[in-house]
Amino acid sequence: MALMRGVAVAWLLGSRGLPFAAATARASTAGAQYQHILVGKKGEKENVGFIQLNRTKALNALCDSLMKEVSQALDEFENDPAIGAIVITGSEKAFAAGADIKEMENKTFQECYGGNFLSQWNRVATTKKPVIAAVNGYALGGGCELAMMCDIIYAGDKAQFGQPEILLGTIPGAGGTQRLTKAVGKSLAMEMVLTGDRISAQEAKASGLVSKIYPAAQVVDEAIRCGEKIAFNSKLITAMAKEAINGAFELTLAEGNRLEKHLFHSTFSTSDRKEGMSAFVEKRKANFTDQ
Template sequence: MVELLYVNKSNGVATVVIKNPPMNVLSQQVTKELDIVFGQLEEDNEVISIILTGDGEKAFMAGADIKEFPERDAEKGDEIDTHTVFNRIENIPKPTIAVLNGFTLGGGLELALTCDIRIAENHAKIGLPEVNLGLLPGAGGTQRLPRIVGSSKAKEMMFTGSPVDAEEAHKLGIVNKVVPKGEGREAAEKLANKLANQSLQALSRIKRLVNVGSELPLEEGLEMEKQLFNDLFVTEDAKEGVSAFIEKRKPVFTHK
């Protein structure tokens, strides 16, 4: 049962809101519910793009639920594997947009990094402060952040535990866009609606090529691109897109 997330769907866009007051921390229950919800959204043919954000104005997600740490079994790990859940979110074959509407720390930043696009409100504080607890980022931060900002800056952020503000995060490439406080959801909805009008057949292949192909040697990546382009070319959406262009009209994609 989902109690700490709520989902709204409209015109091909699903908005997932984390509601775990006061700071929307990543508890085991939130992790379980993220797994459930994103599993459902992956299978939902009416959903083309997804927005993920936190409830309220204080936080997207201010890290893990530290109160659960003393109960953690060091040998068995968490009850549900966070890496498995985050990998599912990262690789869901639909575009995802995270709205960072406040503190985005620790597990919150690690969750945001699994999304394709990140929009930050200008009051957001973004970082990986685990070192201050004598710990390290354990939900993908040590691997995903360096791929965005480079190893040296990633080490600095993780060694010091100091957060950056939204503008600095934008300069570093952690976020795609910065908007005024309270306007993140609107900006994300505008983009998500635009994406929802595209063909999911094309969107999903683009995402796969970037996520998987960018880790391959160039020749293998290009071969993968060639194969997926050929696969896409024979879909109904590709035929519709080409016909619409020739006929000078807006395409109507059915995602088939």
């Protein structure tokens, strides 16, 4: 949710933004329609949606309008049949250093509760297509929560993760206490949330928060490469697999197994299941049609 005292993240991190890595900025094709993000398609077949947070001077602090733009971009990629996966990244200095404190500073309980403040942020977690976070630099507060809403997290070797809201007299409000606990366990989640301390990319991987670590200059390309692998598969079956895995966090083991079995049986009504098994038997590459 929050980063630290004031979005002027100068309190600890300094307020200078770094220029985007040239490789990332070059491939953004639709950024003109957005103010706070760069949007484009990546991969050899342009089948990976790409969203880059673009508030570098504020270390990509997550204001409400930025998150609305992210939701809009996700909607566009969801409705694009060519897109099989989506990558979200920030700059080399910061994935996102927190929520915009200036935007929240004067809000009242009535405004937050009545308006269900931050509820729209969950759009990242409800996207049917797989979302990969490519995290460099700071992923703190809302930035850590945004990364955890994604399905896969790749981290640069200098990345840092944290939930420092306690230092601002509040608590995480966009899933931080829930997703972090499920990812790293009660003890480490308690320590991070109650102290505001950060963990390194290496600690994040050891605790299960991220799946892979790469040098900072490679992490975005590796996330796109992962997206391309996912996009090769049937988008229909991929969505079923994602639903089944997410069910493990919300259901009992018995209920989760029933959901899995139902979805598994459902694949036998698809053309892609038949094509995949036929291709295996015939020793050829499958040609999925998302049917």
